[in-house]
Amino acid sequence: MKVDNSITSQSLPAVRFPIAGYSPGTTQMLLLQYWKKHHQPATVNTLPSGTVQIKKDGTDTLVFNNKSVMLERYVISGLVWGNEFLWTDANGQLFCLITNDAEGDKLEMMLEPYESWLPELINKAAAHGMRLFTANAKPSYEKHDVIAITGGDILDVENNQSISNGVVLIKNGRITKVGAANNIAIPAGAYVINAKGKTVLPGLWDMHAHFEQAEWGPAYLAAGVTTVRDCGNEFEYINAVQQAIDKGNGIGPHIIKAGIVDGSGQYALGVIRANTKEEAIKVVQRYKENGFQQIKIYSSVKPEIIKEISTEAHRLGLPVTGHIPIGVTLQQGIDSGMDQVNHISFVNAALKKNKEGLIDFSDTANVAVFNFLKAHHVVIDPTLGVYEMMFRSLKDSITKLEPAFASLPQPLKPLFINTGVATDSLAERGRLFMKNFKQIVSHLYADSITIVAGTDMGFPGFSVYREMELYVECGLTPIQALQTATIVPARVMKMENMSGSIAPGKNADIIITDGNPLQNISNVRKVVTVIKDGNIYNPGRLHHIAGFQ
Structure with a gap:
């Protein structure tokens, strides 16, 4: 196998597909068909290296010329950074691919007769992308009504100065008090973040x-x-x-x-x-x-x-x-x-x-x-x-x-x-x-x-x-x-x-x-x-x- 100027040999896994990141949409349609033909494995090995995960994520129904068209929605991960969204029609024809190009810019491919649907599918791709994060990342943060950051050096960027051993009090998402530790009492029940030896910015x-x-x-x-x-x-x-x-x-x-x-x-x-x-x-x-x-x-x-x-x-x-x-x-x-x-x-x-x-x-x-x-x-x-x-x-x-x-x-x-x-x-x-x-x-x-x-x-x-x-x-x-x-x-x-x-x-x-x-x-x-x-x-x-x- 030759990649760039390097030649290597390796044993091929049973399921493998030749594709690299940021590939043409037609290649990704063939990848999806290959995945279906091989009974939808959890992982597809790709050549020259890497793996890709594909899963059916649901369906979307859109109306075109007063007729409903149901699309199957798939998520491809591992080919580029993050998740790509791909829709096919009932025959497996690539209908829309929403991804990013090699410069990080948004890239869409759409079946030409249905181009007017692209804004709606872009909207859906954004919402589904965020949904996947929240579904797989809970809880992604801690939430407390009252928070006290204590012991750190608080940087005052407006007045070009620092408060050593400072305290920042937060209540319901807003800063309520900022100052030296000896001037601010920590409320009972506050969640305390010990920032001793650290800088608060x-x-x-x-x-x-x-x-x-x-x-x-x-x-x-x-x-x-x-x-x-x-x-x-x-x-x-x-x-x-x-x-x-x-x-x-x-x-x-x-x-x-x-x-x-x-x-x-x-x-x-x-x-x-x-x-x-x-x-x-x-x-x-x-x-x-x-x-x-x-x-x-x-x-x-x-x-x-x-x-x-x-x-x-x-x-x-x-x-x-x-x-x-x-x-x-x-x-x-x-x-x-x-x-x-x-x-x-x-x-x-x-x-x-x-x-x-x-x-x-x-x-x-x-x-x-x-x-x-x-x-x-x-x-x-x-x-x-x-x-x-x-x-x-x-x-x-x-x-x-x-x-x-x-x-x-x-x-x-x-x-x-x-x-x-x-x-x-x-x-x-x-x-x-x-x-x-x-x-x-x-x-x-x-x-x-x-x-x-x-x-x-x-x-x-x-x-x-x-x-x-x-x-x-x-x-x-x-x-x-x-x-x-x-x-x-x-x-x-x-x-x-x-x-x-x-x-x-x-x-x-x-x-x-x-x-x-x-x-x-x-x-x-x-x-x-x-x-x-x-x-x-x-x-x-x-x-x-x-x-x-």
Whole structure:
């Protein structure tokens, strides 16, 4: 058997099927037929390696042209990270497959005559995915009316100070008291968490998430991420996921939804488009009516439509973030109404370089760019970790980027290992880009231009740690880096009265780390307890649910 450049021999098990992760839908239909032909075994051995589990999960009946069509629903696990949902008709014909591609994006395949049903099946896939978690993971958390966290160092990210041997009291999911142990009495009957020798922090925010599958929920929480801004998702899917989590039918962080809108073009993304003023207004209003808190511009929106989208969004109280579209400058996008920008690369593109490709930050043109951003109060989520991954040399160990790489779900590992550049010349070019990007972040922060930590996915949950570590490499102090993932995004989203710090009256979204991140930012990785809305989660249990090893 030859895989890549390796040739091996092995004894074949009785039941085996040649398939690899992220395979075409037709191959997965054949896998399902193979499974049925072999009497539905609990496990199918796959070639070149691994196993797959298939189970019939029930039926769904939909109405098409006034006729009811009953579909058989199957769950496939082990082929990619997490569960895939597959529907067949009565004849075993693949009707719909909802999964994720090798970049982690949502991927759907649908029998063409029934394409209008896809939004409903996307909704069902989200609900069923969350249901499988709650059915197999009870109890996933501890719940107590009154909780006392005692003995730890409580980090006050708003005032840049710590309370040694502190106490945090929580009642019915809200923080009621915070202070030194000698000033706060522990109520009788309170559930006590002993945090002696540990650090108590506010729950982390990821301001550039893409919640593409149910497994992201426990993965985020396990890493201490209690709030995410989902920067563009399928309308039906993210609504169903958020609803499941908020109603207690799923596991995951608070979700702030940013509704994505693109224009028609060669590189257009998704199905929600706006090419006219009327379409722009309609799209924004639909997002607002469905609880979205922000609008995200994507790369093919026409210059004149940016303004129409932004005007309607601002009228409805929604800020506008996103990519700087093709053919539009950074300044034009912001002048058209964009309040925030995703990715540091769009700032980099607006800056002059010398012949070596480096940035002279004293150049008057570059100074003008930073002055412009500051004057317009623009918020940037740099997503440095994404670029570090893209530009890394494949010769370097992946553990330099993620120390816990070995714990990741097995199907994800090859995707990350094979992301990067293969030649020394490309790696050198990548180092130049990263040098520029880090210097830009340093100057943004020095000029008081708001930075928020976002990952654009990456290592599930873990990447927000790396983002903060990179900010420290840019020159931020550990507390400043932590603020980009706590109180600053809460302020940006006008949610600082309920989130972002440990203070009376706020949601009890708290993490406890075995080590002090102020001494070493990487200590933020040592999360031992996660609390969301007063519910206590064990990170190890959450990672197990999400398929981590």
